[in-house]
Amino acid sequence: MPETVELWVRRYVEFFTRLQEPDLERLDTLFTPDARFKDPFNDVMGVEQIAAVFHHMFQQCPAPRFHVHGWAIQGNTVFLHWRFLDREDDAAGRWRLDVDGVSRVLFNEEGKVFSHIDYWDPAEHLYEQLPLVGSLLRFIRRRIAI
Template identity: 70%
Template sequence: MSESTETWARRYAAFFSELSEPDLERLGEIFEPEARFKDPFNDVTGLEEIRRVFRHMFRQCPKPRFYLHSWAVQGNTAFFHWRFTDREDDADGRLRLDVDGVSRVLFNEAGRAVSHVDYWDPAEYLYDQIPVVRGILRLLRRRIGA
């Protein structure tokens, strides 16, 4: 395990654990200018595009928060197991996100991310909250499952 990558992973985890909208101007401290960010809904390259994804998150989610469960480092790669929530309650009637996922982050020699790929299941954590889609997913799961 590389001590440098462990340090970079710790800094990266701290940044996202405390992320607020003004921090988006500091993305260049942890991402390379031409870094790639990918999740189930986005696949973008470059700091401005990454900022756009996170600005959208702040517009859609009243109180986004990433909770880091654990991470592992291998070479220049860190794997983060996290939980994302977008509010304390769903009293306003909007969909509430409570997502468990994993990110694979590749670091360069300067300790900045060149690639960040999120792995999580939108069917389990998002689509199941929409009544019509939930019914279709249940039908599909019954037909496909053992």
């Protein structure tokens, strides 16, 4: 069974590391019809709603890239360690968004995902980029750090 799950994971990872907006039409080949997708901003059910989350991502992020560093498999549960990048901002090569996270992905017996939950810190990666909120969060981090 683990060899089969390994193939499912490789297919899933390849899809997201090469993801372009037209590929969203094929999400039904990866997800069950009632699949759940959750991240710090979304908690949706169903392939159409999952597609809507990623369509929104493409609207907000002109050049999104997913890099998967590795994974761990336990039964039909997979933990993916990934990095999400969105376009270089300046001549120094800094990325507009650079998010490090982990996903817990659950596969059914046919190799389709029925649950994908992302874990990452939105304060570190997004909120701190907002002028007032970011200043406040950086101040709080400095105050509570050792």
